[in-house]
Amino acid sequence: MNTKKVVFLFFSTMFLGAMGGAIIGALLYDPLFAEGGFWNFIFGVLWLLGIGAAVSATAQMGYFAYLLLNRLALSLFKTKKLWNRVQIFLIAFVFFDLFYFRYLAYATGDETMGGYLITPTLLLIYAALVAYFKQRETHRGAFIPAFFFMYVITTIEWLPALLVTEINDSVWLWIYLTPLLVANTYQLMAHHRIQENA
Template sequence: MNSRKVVYLFFSTLLIGATSGALVGFILDWRTYWEGLMAGEVVDFFLVIVWLFGIGAMWTLISQMGFFAYLTVHRFALGFFKTARTWNMIQVVIIAFVLQGLGYFRYVSFGTVDESILGYILIPLFLLIYGLCIAYYKSKQTNFGAFIPALFFIVVVTTLEWLPALRVNDPKWLWVYFTPLLVANTWQLLVLHRLINRK
């Protein structure tokens, strides 16, 4: 992969991730922003959009760091373990642990007496289903050996990148932070093999 492709990957990911974050942030509170615009607060409206775009860009940069960190760890693990199967089994165990923790620990931290844990299971369930779909698509585009690493990246790495935001239990901001991470991670995962021209 040459420098031109690295630059393309960086800026395309940054643009896609930041835009997705800004869109979700606007949609989740569109009535407030729209009423401000109709009241003549045009400058404030555009400043809010730029601010949301900046937040999305920040989380996209975190996504990019996580992506290259995982590529490094993945290569190291493949060299350390004697077979790729061993590393894949370890990744499956970590995926299960992270999904369980994502639901359970959020419930323990933020759940109230009258709340069910079911509401806290929805995000891990969504992440698992989404990860399975992306991993299947990635493996169809490349080879079946990419399935477990792709699932691990979408589920585990995205969750690790999202950890600082999980301390806040505000649904709006959780999604504003989560969306650019997930979109950027998906884009990087699905475009990488095209950039290096390898099936």
């Protein structure tokens, strides 16, 4: 992949992530637009675009970090089969952590653990779907690495939002998660296409 393709991937990912964050923010975050008025709306959209762009930049760092991690792990574990098993274990571990520790940290007396299972399960299903399409477009061995990247790496990138107690608000969590999902999905699905056209 040449420099031109890397630059294209960088800016297109940032643009799509920013748009994803702005759209979901405009739909969900009412306080930003509560005062009304044209300039308040413009400011709100620009602010959300900035947040989305910043979050998508984090997603890009996570993607290239995973590419490096994958190469190092393949040399460390010697066989792809063993590394795939480790990735499956880590997916299960992160799934458990994502609902259980958030339940311990934020649940009130009348809340059940079931409510904290919804988002991790939806994210797991989404990651599996993206990995399935990645596998269809490339090869059978791409499923587990793509699944791992979309679930585990996205969750790690999402961690700063999850750890801030003040924003344990589903709206803010989605404002942070949406650009990550958009950017990570785009990077994963665009990478092999860009390489094929290089």
